Amino acid sequence: MAVSNRHLLQIEGMHPPQISSLLDLAESYVLLNRSGKTQRDLLRGRTLINLFFEDSTRTRTSFELAGKRLGADVINMSVSTSSVNKGETLLDTAATLNAMMCDLLVVRHSQSGAPNLLAQKVDAAVINAGDGTHEHPTQALLDALTIRRRRGRLEGLKIAICGDVLHSRVARSNIHLLSAMGSRVRVVGPPTLIPAECERLGVEVFHDMAQGLRDCDVVMALRLQRERMTGGQVPSAREYFRFYGLDFEKLSHAKPDALVMHPGPMNRGVEIDSAVADDPVRSVIKEQVEMGVAVRMAVLDVLARANRRNV
Amino acid sequence: MFDFLIDNVRLIDPASGLDQQGAILVQAGVIADLGRITAPEDVTVIDGAGCVLCPGLVDMRVELGEPGYEYRETVASAALAASAGGITTVAAMPDSRPPIDDPALVRLLRTRGEETGRITVLPYGAATRGCRGEELAEIGLLREAGAVGFTDGARAIGSSRLMRTALAYAAAFGAIIIQHPEDPELAAGGSATQGEMATRLGLPAIPAAAEAILVARDIRLAELTGGSVHFAHVSTGEALALIRDAKARGLRVTCDTAPPYFDLNETAIGDFRTFAKLSPPLRAESDRRAVVAGLADGTIDAIASDHQPRDADDKRLPFAQAAAGGVGLATLLAVTLAQVHSDQISLTRAVELLTASPARLLGDASGTLARGAAADLCLFSLDEIWQVTDGTLAGKSQNTPFDGRALEGRVRGTWKAGRRVFG
Numbered sequence: 215m216a217v218s219n220r221h222l223l224q225i226e227g228m229h230p231p232q233i234s235s236l237l238d239l240a241e242s243y244v245l246l247n248r249s250g251k252t253q254r255d256l257l258r259g260r261t262l263i264n265l266f267f268e269d270s271t272r273t274r275t276s277f278e279l280a281g282k283r284l285g286a287d288v289i290n291m292s293v294s295t296s297s298v299n300k301g302e303t304l305l306d307t308a309a310t311l312n313a314m315m316c317d318l319l320v321v322r323h324s325q326s327g328a329p330n331l332l333a334q335k336v337d338a339a340v341i342n343a344g345d346g347t348h349e350h351p352t353q354a355l356l357d358a359l360t361i362r363r364r365r366g367r368l369e370g371l372k373i374a375i376c377g378d379v380l381h382s383r384v385a386r387s388n389i390h391l392l393s394a395m396g397s398r399v400r401v402v403g404p405p406t407l408i409p410a411e412c413e414r415l416g417v418e419v420f421h422d423m424a425q426g427l428r429d430c431d432v433v434m435a436l437r438l439q440r441e442r443m444t445g446g447q448v449p450s451a452r453e454y455f456r457f458y459g460l461d462f463e464k465l466s467h468a469k470p471d472a473l474v475m476h477p478g479p480m481n482r483g484v485e486i487d488s489a490v491a492d493d494p495v496r497s498v499i500k501e502q503v504e505m506g507v508a509v510r511m512a513v514l515d516v517l518a519r520a521n522r523r524n525v
Numbered sequence: 526m527f528d529f530l531i532d533n534v535r536l537i538d539p540a541s542g543l544d545q546q547g548a549i550l551v552q553a554g555v556i557a558d559l560g561r562i563t564a565p566e567d568v569t570v571i572d573g574a575g576c577v578l579c580p581g582l583v584d585m586r587v588e589l590g591e592p593g594y595e596y597r598e599t600v601a602s603a604a605l606a607a608s609a610g611g612i613t614t615v616a617a618m619p620d621s622r623p624p625i626d627d628p629a630l631v632r633l634l635r636t637r638g639e640e641t642g643r644i645t646v647l648p649y650g651a652a653t654r655g656c657r658g659e660e661l662a663e664i665g666l667l668r669e670a671g672a673v674g675f676t677d678g679a680r681a682i683g684s685s686r687l688m689r690t691a692l693a694y695a696a697a698f699g700a701i702i703i704q705h706p707e708d709p710e711l712a713a714g715g716s717a718t719q720g721e722m723a724t725r726l727g728l729p730a731i732p733a734a735a736e737a738i739l740v741a742r743d744i745r746l747a748e749l750t751g752g753s754v755h756f757a758h759v760s761t762g763e764a765l766a767l768i769r770d771a772k773a774r775g776l777r778v779t780c781d782t783a784p785p786y787f788d789l790n791e792t793a794i795g796d797f798r799t800f801a802k803l804s805p806p807l808r809a810e811s812d813r814r815a816v817v818a819g820l821a822d823g824t825i826d827a828i829a830s831d832h833q834p835r836d837a838d839d840k841r842l843p844f845a846q847a848a849a850g851g852v853g854l855a856t857l858l859a860v861t862l863a864q865v866h867s868d869q870i871s872l873t874r875a876v877e878l879l880t881a882s883p884a885r886l887l888g889d890a891s892g893t894l895a896r897g898a899a900a901d902l903c904l905f906s907l908d909e910i911w912q913v914t915d916g917t918l919a920g921k922s923q924n925t926p927f928d929g930r931a932l933e934g935r936v937r938g939t940w941k942a943g944r945r946v947f948g
Contacts, residue, residue, distance in 0.1 A: 226725065303838070303841070303842070304842065304843065305841055323843065325843030325844070325845055325846055326726055326727040326728055326797070326843065326844060326845060327726065327728075327797030327843050327844045327845075328843040330796060330797050331797065331841070331842075331843060345727070346727055346728075346843070346845070347727035347728075347729075348726060348727030348728075349727065383727060386724075386725070386727060409723075409724040409730075410719045410720050410721070410723065410724055410730060410732075411720050411721040411724055412724060414721040414724070415721070415724065415725065
C-alpha cells in the first residue's frame, strides 16, 4: 500500500490495482458480514491496538468490530486514559507499544503526519485512522466501495465533495482515491474553506453549490469542523447552511438519482438538511457505515498477511 | 610564536578588491604581509596549492543556545561548528532565556566568545524588552555595551507603532533594527508555505505574502523615520522586489538570506521531514530562484547561516508541533559555493556575501585581509566533494536541513587571531 506495503498511511501514492484489489476483498467481507458468519481464525493470536489521541466513536468501533470478526485481540487506548496526558511523547508511547509486540496499530491523531512518524519507530503495521487535516484512508476506501456497489464503477463518475475541504482529511483521501480511479472530482465550498492550490490535486473548484453540483452522480457533504477553525472562516452556522448546506433545492442540480454521502458525524441543519440525510432513496450514509467494517477487515487482512512476525 | 606563511594560494578579499595568487604571512597573530611575498627564514610554510584563502567568515545570524538553551548548543559547541565552517565572527541572536535586554548580558556574551579562542561574538540586543514586542528595550545602553544591532530574534516586531518607535529611536544611536519579516497574524499557527505542498500534507499554512506585507510596511516606516531596517532571511521574490525598489530610492534598507532559501524549496518537507521545518518556511521553487537572482544582482547584502540548533526532542514530533529551525554553521560556505559551481554568482561575490558585506552591516572591522589586523582566516578547497550527514557535523545539535546533500568545496583550515582552530 501507500509508501510501503507494510502500513496504510495515506491514499496518495497508491496505485489503482492496489485500490481495486482492496475493494474486491472488502466486497467478500460484506457478504461474510451479511451472512452473520465470522472468520476468527484469520487474525487469531494477533493483537490490534486502537490508539486514539482524538475522540472517535464510529471509526474506533468500526476497527474494533473488524478486528474481532477476524479473531484479533483488540485493545482500545484513548488519550484520556493514557500516559500521554502525563507528558509522555508520541514516540515514547510508540516504544511502549512496540515492546508489547502489537501486530496492528490503528492510530488517530490531531496532528498531520503523526502516523508517518509512528510508522518509522514501530514494528507493527500502522493504519492511519485519521491524522489532523492530512488523510483518512479507510474512509476513502469505504466511500469508494459504497459508490462502486451502487453504481457498478468509479470511472467517469462526477463526484462533488462539498463544504469544509480545508480541514477535511476525508476530502484529501477521497480526492486522491477517486481521481486515481478515474472519477471526475469537484470540490465545492466557500473560498475560506478550500485549501490553496487545490486544483493541483486534480479537482475542479466551485464556490457555488448549484454550479458545483450540476450533473453530479455523487454528492458528499463534509462535516463543518468548527473545532479546527482558527480564523472564523464562516460567519455563522445559519449563513453556512443557507449557502452550502445540502438541502433538496441544492441537490436538485445534481443528477436525479445522485447519491448523498456524509462521513459522519453529521451537524444536521449545518452542512446537511435532516430530510436529505434521512432520505431512504438518495442517502447512503448508513450503508457507508456498513462498508466501513468490511473495508477495515480487508485492510487488516492484507496488512496482517504482509507483516508476519518472525517469532 | 604562531608565525607561519600560507603559500601558493588564491587570495580573495572582496573588501580590498584582492583576487590573486600569492601568499599570506602571519606573525604574532596578525597579518604581517600578503600578496607576492617571499617567505622569511625559519617560518612554517603551509602549502595552499589549489585552495582559496579569504577572511574568516562573518555570520550575522546565529543562535548560540546560551543563555538558557544549553541542551541545544553552547557558545563552546557553536564555536567548534563555526571553526569547521570557516567562521570566525558570529552575531548572536538575543531571544535567549533570559533575552539579551540588559547591558551586562551583552558583555557576558562577548566575553564567552573570547573564552573560546575561536570566535568573536557580536551580540544583538533585544529591540523590545524581553523580546516581547511590548515596549522598547534600553537600546542606548545596550549599544554602549557593544550590541551591534537590535532585533526580537525569531519574533517579528508586529506592532506598527512599536516598529516606528524602534526605528526612529535606534537611528539616534546609529543602530539598525533587524526584522524577522513575517506578518505575525498571518503566520500564527502555520508551519509550511501555503500552496500545493501544504495542501497535500494537510499542514496549517502561511501565505508567502506574509513576508512581503511586513517588508512593505517596514520600508515605509524606515522612510517615515529615517531609520535603518535590515530584513533577515528573506525568502520570497515579492519581498526582494520591494527591497530592490527601496534601495533604488536610496532608503536605508538592507537584507540577508540563508542557504536553505537558495538551495532548497518546499518539497524538502515531503513525508513530514521536520529537519526541513524552518521559519520562515521553505518556499516554492520560483521564490528560491528569485533569491538566487537577489544574490547575484546585489539586492541581498549578505548570507547568514541562520543557525538554529534544535535537539532530537524538539524535532521528533508531528510536523506542526516540531520546533522550526536548522543548524547551518558547518555547511554555510559549501552550500553557498554550490551557487558558484552552477554559475549563478562569482566566487568573489560569494566571499563578499560571507565576509566584507556582513561585517560592514554589523559595523565590525573583521571580514577583510588587512595588514596589521588580527589573522582571522579561512582556507578552503573549491572542489573537494563531501556529503552532509546528520550525526557527523561539528557542534552539538545535528538538525541540518541539508542531510544527505552532496557538496563541492570544503573548509581546509580556519585561523582565529593567527591560531589554527580547524583543519
